[in-house]
Amino acid sequence: MKKRKLLKKLIALPLIAAMTAGILAGCGASESSGFRTVDQIKQSGTVRIGVFSDKNPFGYIDENGEYQGYDIYLAERIGKDLGVNIEYVSTEAASRTEFLQTGKVDIILANFTVTDQRKEEVDFALPYMNVALGVVSPSDKVVDDLSKLGENDEVIVISGTTAETYFTENYPDIKLQKYDTYASAKTALENKNGVAWANDNTEVIAYAMQNEGYTVGIPSLGSEDTIAPAVTKGNETLLNWLNDEITALGEEKFFHADYEATLMDTYGAEYEDQLVVEGGKTE
Amino acid sequence: MEALGIDVLFKGSNFMRLLGGLWVTVELSLISVAISMVLGVLFGIIMTSKNKAVKIISRIYLEVVRIMPQMVLLFIVFFGATRAFDLNFSAETACVIVFAFWGTAEMGDLVRGAVTAIPKHQYESSYALGLTKSQTYYYIVIPQTLRRLIPLSINLVTRMMKTTSLIMMIGVVEVMKVGQQIIEANRMTSPNAAFGVYATIFLFYFIACWPISLLASKLEKKWSD
Incomplete structure (x- = not known):
């Protein structure tokens, strides 16, 4: 009987060891969580943006496997103006907040409607759509x-x-x-x-x-309601950068150009002024 | 073709993307299954222990896995671990951890069932023939256990494979997600795409699971001799 117990213990040990090792190996790849400031993003050379990959015409993937849509048009510009590459993360409506709160993405640009409840969980930049x-x-x-x-x-x-x-x-x-x-x-x-x-x-x-x-x-x-980019709560540098960016883009009528490039086919010209918010200013 | 919405699959690289999605599904499930099989067998043997503490702990583990929806487990490992312990798993790692955690428990229970179902006289006859304990396990118990396990574990493997469609929630783009992307990207031009795309995905899952069933019935035949 004693011997048998010993055998079980001998089996159990490597099992526990293997599980622990698995968890630790996972940690090996870990970076510190929490948000990244604008400088950290620039330094890393990549901004991580959470978008929809199946919400035509806001964020979707075309037949060549490229991200397209109203949100993506803005994302591309943000990447360009930050001077970094973009890593798109495909998100679902239900997990958008979590992605930001755990710092797994820097920005959410996934047709994110501004609501009071969400304002407590994430920080919204200036809106870009009604x-x-x-x-x-x-x-x-x-x-x-x-x-x-x-x-x-x-x-x-x-x-x-x-x-x-x-x-x-x-x-x-x-x-x-x-x-x-x-x-x-x-x-x-x-x-x-x-x-x-x-x-x-x-x-x-x-x-x-x-x-x-x-x-x-x-x-x-x-x-x-309005739709706006969102960042992790407390990420002020990125929030300010986005607000400045959206204000500046208003001067060149960027979001009208965005609408004409991505939404015109779906919604037609007559709703352009109703849907687009330019420079973060809602009437 | 157009009425069935299959035409969208041949636009651009859509078909290759769908196949790529299938590969993600198959790869992640096979890794998880492999880990589950190995750890599951060990866990199953541990579960046959008569030690109270070991029994209670294994029971709790098994029940936790059974009660928790896999979606909750995924969120706990992917988001929860980052919040609580600052562990930043990649989405793929999180999937493998969750599916292996689930598979090990279920596989363990199957192994426990199969081992305890071996009649006592098998052990006794073996000892009477002069086989040592390890010989008894190697020649008598394990072969019989494996044979009983095959149909049960195939069921588990295919179930794991199908459940991987949940991982889109944490940002992994697998075959279902690619399918939805294709349907949505074409919802204006081919409103019927859903039928064709889902039918194709059904076929894909079948192609992925069928060889496993074949292999299982082959092994079952081979070992029943």
Whole structure:
């Protein structure tokens, strides 16, 4: 019996050793976490930018494997003006904050909407785009004013979106038809199950552009939110650098050029002034 | 072709990118599986121990792995370790750690099951024939255990391979993520791309898992003689 125990111990030891070694080996590659200042980024020669890789037309990868989009256009300029290479990190909506808080990226440029809750977790630079809600409806019966909706008119929303929250809070009398996916909401509108569809204005504008016979009656509803670059909380040098950069870019109408290069195909020229924020100044 | 949305795969380097994504998936899962197999066998033998403390610790480890969603483990290792201990793992290292941590526990439990299922008379007959303890393990116990293990561990391996689709959350671009990138990049021009791309990814996973199943049934046949 004694012998057997000894055998187990002998087996257990290398196992524990192997696990510890594995963890330590991982540390070997570690750099100190936390944010990097502008000087540190310049010194390293690479800025790490977290972007979306599957949100056409803001951040996506084209058929040649290159990052493209409205956010990327700005990222490329930031890299150029910092004089460093760019390492893109593909992020998901749910992990954007974590990437910044652990210093795994220097900047997030992933269609990041400025909200009060997020402001406590990260530092936002000046905004470069507006977002709001929008309402799209068939062109033969455009809904351009919510107060004119009839008693039995129902509005289509996707569950869990800001549109749903907004209508529940501000228009409790309007009947909502809730769908789980973009595709089912789209079908519902096409089958005229509801009189209009409320969603992010970028989504409804793009929808009306692609589908003939639909018009965005209300292009901007509710509180206007903005989209801005974000850095790790407390990274003042980088935040100030970004703010100066965005202000300076306003003078050359950089974001209008960005819109024309990346968003024009999706949203058309008429929404340019509504969506673009130039030089960090919102009206 | 266009209605099925397969055409997008032949645009630019899309198909090669999808294959590249598959390689990331296969590579990370194979490394994790290899580590899990080795550590899992050791852990399984440890789990057969009659020592109370060892039993309790292994039990806790196993339950933690079973209860925790792999996504949570990934976030803990990739982000949590950086916050708490200043350990900055690369996303790929974090994946291997999490998948090996998970695989070792599950594999260990399979090994424990297989070892304890060997009837006592097998040991006794072996000792009666004059085999030493290590000989008994080498000639009698391990071969029988391995045979029982194969179908179970294949199940585990394919499950691990499929679960790697979660690692996109920490920034690793594997086959699913590449697929989503291709679908989204073409959502204006080929709205049906989702069907074709996902069908192709399904085929890819099948191609990656099928040889493992084949190998398993071959080994099973060979060892049953």
